[in-house]
Amino acid sequence: MIYLTRRERFSAAHRMYRHxxxxxxxxxxxxxxxxxxxxxxxxxxxxxxxxxxSEDHGCVINMDILKEIIHKNVINKLDHKNMNLEVDFMxxxxxxxxxxxxxxxxELKGPVEEAGASLHCIRVKETENNSVEYYG
Amino acid sequence: MIYLTRRERFSAAHRMYRHxxxxxxxxxxxxxxxxxxxxxxxxxxxxxxxxxxSEDHGCVINMDILKEIIHKNVINKLDHKNMNLEVDFMxxxxxxxxxxxxxxxxELKGPVEEAGASLHCIRVKETENNSVEYYG
Amino acid sequence: MIYLTRRERFSAAHRMYRHxxxxxxxxxxxxxxxxxxxxxxxxxxxxxxxxxxSEDHGCVINMDILKEIIHKNVINKLDHKNMNLEVDFMxxxxxxxxxxxxxxxxELKGPVEEAGASLHCIRVKETENNSVEYYG
Amino acid sequence: MIYLTRRERFSAAHRMYRHxxxxxxxxxxxxxxxxxxxxxxxxxxxxxxxxxxSEDHGCVINMDILKEIIHKNVINKLDHKNMNLEVDFMxxxxxxxxxxxxxxxxELKGPVEEAGASLHCIRVKETENNSVEYYG
Amino acid sequence: MIYLTRRERFSAAHRMYRHxxxxxxxxxxxxxxxxxxxxxxxxxxxxxxxxxxSEDHGCVINMDILKEIIHKNVINKLDHKNMNLEVDFMxxxxxxxxxxxxxxxxELKGPVEEAGASLHCIRVKETENNSVEYYG
Amino acid sequence: MIYLTRRERFSAAHRMYRHxxxxxxxxxxxxxxxxxxxxxxxxxxxxxxxxxxSEDHGCVINMDILKEIIHKNVINKLDHKNMNLEVDFMxxxxxxxxxxxxxxxxELKGPVEEAGASLHCIRVKETENNSVEYYG
Numbered sequence: 001m002i003y004l005t006r007r008e009r010f011s012a013a014h015r016m017y018r019h020x021x022x023x024x025x026x027x028x029x030x031x032x033x034x035x036x037x038x039x040x041x042x043x044x045x046x047x048x049x050x051x052x053x054s055e056d057h058g059c060v061i062n063m064d065i066l067k068e069i070i071h072k073n074v075i076n077k078l079d080h081k082n083m084n085l086e087v088d089f090m091x092x093x094x095x096x097x098x099x100x101x102x103x104x105x106x107e108l109k110g111p112v113e114e115a116g117a118s119l120h121c122i123r124v125k126e127t128e129n130n131s132v133e134y135y136g
Numbered sequence: 137m138i139y140l141t142r143r144e145r146f147s148a149a150h151r152m153y154r155h156x157x158x159x160x161x162x163x164x165x166x167x168x169x170x171x172x173x174x175x176x177x178x179x180x181x182x183x184x185x186x187x188x189x190s191e192d193h194g195c196v197i198n199m200d201i202l203k204e205i206i207h208k209n210v211i212n213k214l215d216h217k218n219m220n221l222e223v224d225f226m227x228x229x230x231x232x233x234x235x236x237x238x239x240x241x242x243e244l245k246g247p248v249e250e251a252g253a254s255l256h257c258i259r260v261k262e263t264e265n266n267s268v269e270y271y272g
Numbered sequence: 273m274i275y276l277t278r279r280e281r282f283s284a285a286h287r288m289y290r291h292x293x294x295x296x297x298x299x300x301x302x303x304x305x306x307x308x309x310x311x312x313x314x315x316x317x318x319x320x321x322x323x324x325x326s327e328d329h330g331c332v333i334n335m336d337i338l339k340e341i342i343h344k345n346v347i348n349k350l351d352h353k354n355m356n357l358e359v360d361f362m363x364x365x366x367x368x369x370x371x372x373x374x375x376x377x378x379e380l381k382g383p384v385e386e387a388g389a390s391l392h393c394i395r396v397k398e399t400e401n402n403s404v405e406y407y408g
Numbered sequence: 409m410i411y412l413t414r415r416e417r418f419s420a421a422h423r424m425y426r427h428x429x430x431x432x433x434x435x436x437x438x439x440x441x442x443x444x445x446x447x448x449x450x451x452x453x454x455x456x457x458x459x460x461x462s463e464d465h466g467c468v469i470n471m472d473i474l475k476e477i478i479h480k481n482v483i484n485k486l487d488h489k490n491m492n493l494e495v496d497f498m499x500x501x502x503x504x505x506x507x508x509x510x511x512x513x514x515e516l517k518g519p520v521e522e523a524g525a526s527l528h529c530i531r532v533k534e535t536e537n538n539s540v541e542y543y544g
Numbered sequence: 545m546i547y548l549t550r551r552e553r554f555s556a557a558h559r560m561y562r563h564x565x566x567x568x569x570x571x572x573x574x575x576x577x578x579x580x581x582x583x584x585x586x587x588x589x590x591x592x593x594x595x596x597x598s599e600d601h602g603c604v605i606n607m608d609i610l611k612e613i614i615h616k617n618v619i620n621k622l623d624h625k626n627m628n629l630e631v632d633f634m635x636x637x638x639x640x641x642x643x644x645x646x647x648x649x650x651e652l653k654g655p656v657e658e659a660g661a662s663l664h665c666i667r668v669k670e671t672e673n674n675s676v677e678y679y680g
Numbered sequence: 681m682i683y684l685t686r687r688e689r690f691s692a693a694h695r696m697y698r699h700x701x702x703x704x705x706x707x708x709x710x711x712x713x714x715x716x717x718x719x720x721x722x723x724x725x726x727x728x729x730x731x732x733x734s735e736d737h738g739c740v741i742n743m744d745i746l747k748e749i750i751h752k753n754v755i756n757k758l759d760h761k762n763m764n765l766e767v768d769f770m771x772x773x774x775x776x777x778x779x780x781x782x783x784x785x786x787e788l789k790g791p792v793e794e795a796g797a798s799l800h801c802i803r804v805k806e807t808e809n810n811s812v813e814y815y816g
Contacts, residue, residue: 004538053507058502080169080175082174095330099330138782139815140810196778281808283721285717311762368466371461401414401415402412445629448557448582562737573742
C-alpha cells in the first residue's frame with residue numbers, strides 16, 4: 001500500500017460563528033475569529049490517497065486526474081471565496097477547520113474511488129501553527 | 137550600519153476594488169480578487185530597521201520596544217480584520233499590497249525614529265508567491 | 273475522530289551527557305552534542321489532540337485553552353532555559369529529544385484530558401533534519 | 409515506542425517512461441514528465457525508524473550510524489545521478505516516486521535492523537506539492 | 545518606487561560542463577555537477593519588478609500580465625526540460641546558475657518594460673542552500 | 681555583477697549579558713535572553729559574495745572553495761559551541777546577533793577576497809522571526 005499526498009492552496013474569507021447566537025455570544029466563544037466583518041487565510045490542503053502501484057504505469061493514480069478532481073470539487077469552490085456565504089458544502093455549518101476537513105472528505109471520497117484509489121486523509125493547515133486532519 | 141528585520145503575521149479579509157467602478161468593472165481589472173463577498177490571506181510582514189550598534193547593549197534597537205511599536209500601530213489594527221472596512225490607515229485606498237506597504241511605512245516611520253532607529257524597508261508577503269517591498 | 277495539531281516553539285540550551293560517565297566517555301558516545309559548555313536549538317513542538325467535533329461550537333477543543341495548557345506546562349518551563357539544569361520534568365534524564373517527547377507527553381496528557389480531548393502525539397523537531405514522535 | 413525521522417536530500421535527473429512504449433505513448437501517459445532529454449528534482453527523503461529508548465544513552469539509535477546507513481545505501485547512489493541510468497536499485501523499474509520509495513525501503517530495511525531499530529516509513533517529497541509514503 | 549516580487553518554479557535537468565574540455569577536466573572543475581548522465585533540480589525563480597503605484601488600480605503591474613510574461617518567455621522553456629540541450633537562451637553557455645540569471649534577465653527585460661514596469665532583479669534558488677541574484 | 685548566496689547552519693548556546701552589569705541589570709535590559717544558565721538557537725547564516733562571471737567556468741567563485749572558507753573560519757568555531765565562552769572572534773563582545781554579523785564579516789572578508797570574489801553581505805537568522813544583515 002502506497003500513500004500519495006498532493007498539496008493544493010486556496011485563499012478564503014470566513015468567520016467562526018453560530019447563527020443562533022448573538023455577535024456577543026459568538027465573540028465570547030470564538031474571540032476575534034468571530035469578527036462580523038470577516039477575516040481570512042491562505043489555507044494549505046493536503047489530500048492523501050492510497051492504493052497499490054500499477055504495474056502498467058508505476059503510479060497509484062494519475063496525478064493529472066487527481067488534480068482535476070481536487071480542483072473541480074474543492075479548490076474552485078473555495079479559492080477567493082467567502083467560506084460562510086458561497087461554499088455549497090459548508091452551508092449550515094460553523095466555519096471551523098474541523099468542519100471543513102470533514103466536508104472536503106465527503107466531496108472527494110467518491111471521485112477518488114471512481115478514479116481507482118482510496119481517500120486516506122484530508123489535512124488542512126489554516127496557519128503555520130494550526131492544522132486539522134481527518135481519516136474518515 | 138546594521139539592518140535588523142522582524143517578521144510579524146496577521147490574517148485579514150480584503151477585496152481589491154475601486155468604489156467608483158461597478159462590480160463588473162472591478163471583476164474585469166482585478167479578477168477573482170474583487171469578489172464582493174471578500175476573501176483573505178495570512179499576511180507576513182517584514183519590518184527592517186537600520187542603525188548603529190549601541191556600545192551600551194550591543195543592539196540596534198530593543199526588540200521588545202520594536203515589537204510593541206509594530207503591534208500597537210499595525211498588527212492590532214489588521215489582524216482578524218477586514219482591510220477595506222476596519223483599518224483606519226487603509227480608508228479610501230484600493231486594498232492592494234502596494235497600497236498596504238506604503239500605508240504601513242507611514243504608520244511606523246515616526247515611532248521607529250522616536251525609538252532611536254531608522255525605518256529601512258516594509259515588505260509584505262501576501263502568498264508564498266507574491267510579495268511587495270517599499271523603502272520610503 | 274478529528275486530529276488537531278498546534279505548533280509551538282522554544283529556544284533552549286542543552287547537552288547530551290550521562291553524569292555517570294566522564295566528559296571523554298560522553299564525547300565518545302554523543303560527539304559534539306556533549307560539549308560541556310552547552311549548545312542549543314530552536315525547537316518546534318507539535319502537539320496533536322484528538323476528539324469528536326462539538327455540535328455546540330464545531331471544534332475539537334477551544335484553541336485558547338489548548339494554548340494555555342501547553343504554555344503553562346511546557347513552553348514556560350523550556351523557553352530560554354537550560355534543559356539539563358532548569359526543567360523539572362527533565363531532571364535525572366539524559367537530555368535527548370527521545371526523552372523530551374515522552375516527558376512532554378506526561379506533562380500534557382492529564383490537562384488535555386481534563387479539557388475534554390485526548391492527547392494523540394507529541395512531535396519535537398530539533399533541527400530541520402531531525403525530529404522525534406511519541407504516541408504514548 | 410519512539411519514532412525518529414531523519415531528513416536527507418538528493419538532486420537527481422529522471423524520466424518517467426516505460427521502455428516497451430514509444431516516446432509518443434509515454435508522452436500520452438506521463439506527459440512532460442516523460443521528456444526524452446530528462447528533467448530533475450531536488451528530492452527530500454524522510455526516513456522514520458522506530459524502537460525503544462535505550463536506558464544506556466537515551467536514544468533510539470545512534471544518529472551518526474543512521475546517517476551513515478542512509479548515505480552509503482541511498483544518497484551516494486542517487487545524488488547528482490540519473491535515476492533511470494545509474495541507480496542499481498531502480499534498474500528495470502519505471503522511475504516514479506512510488507517505485508522509488510519501495511526501492512529505498514528495500515535498501516534500508518536490513519541495515520536499520522542490524523543497527524538495532526526498525527524501519528517504519530520512507531517518505532519522498534519530489535516537489536513542494538507532491539510526496540509519497542511507504543510503510544512496508 | 546515599489547518593488548513587486550513574483551515566485552515561479554521549474555524542474556529541469558542540467559550538467560555543468562564546458563564542451564571544449566574532456567569529461568575528466570569537467571569533473572576536476574565542476575565535480576559531481578558535471579555528471580555526463582545529468583542531474584536536476586527544483587528551481588525557484590524570483591522576478592522583482594519596480595514602478596510607481598498606478599492611481600487607477602493601485603498596483604505596479606497587473607499580476608496576470610506579469611505571470612503571462614514569465615511563463616511565455618521563461619517557465620515554458622525551462623520546466624521539465626534539459627537546460628543544456630533544449631533551452632534556446634542557454635545555448636552555447638555553461639549551464640551555471642550565474643549564466644542562467646543573466647539569460648533570464650535578457651529574456652524578461654523587454655517584455656516587462658513593454659508592460660509598463662522595470663525589471664529590478666532576477667534571483668534563482670537552485671537548492672535550499674544556494675542562490676544567485678542579478679540586477680542588470 | 682552577480683551576487684551568490686550560500687546558506688549554512690549552526691546550533692549554539694549563548695546569553696546576552698554585559699559582564700560589567702549584575703544579573704539583575706542584565707535581566708532588566710535583555711530579559712529572558714540573559715538567563716545565566718544559557719539558552720540556544722539553530723542559527724541560519726547567509727553569506728553573499730559578488731563578482732563577475734568567469735568566462736572560464738561560468739561561476740563567480742568555486743562553491744567548494746567558498747564552503748571551505750565558511751566552515752574553516754566560522755561554522756567550525758560556532759557549531760555546537762557556547763558563543764560567549766568558546767568563540768575567539770566573539771570574545772569581549774556582547775553576544776547579540778548584531779555583534780555576531782560584524783564579527784563574521786571580519787572573519788570572512790579577507791579569505792573571500794583571496795579567493796577572487798568580494799564579500800557583499802552577512803545575514804544571520806536567529807529565529808524564524810528575527811534576522812540581522814551587515815554590508816560592511
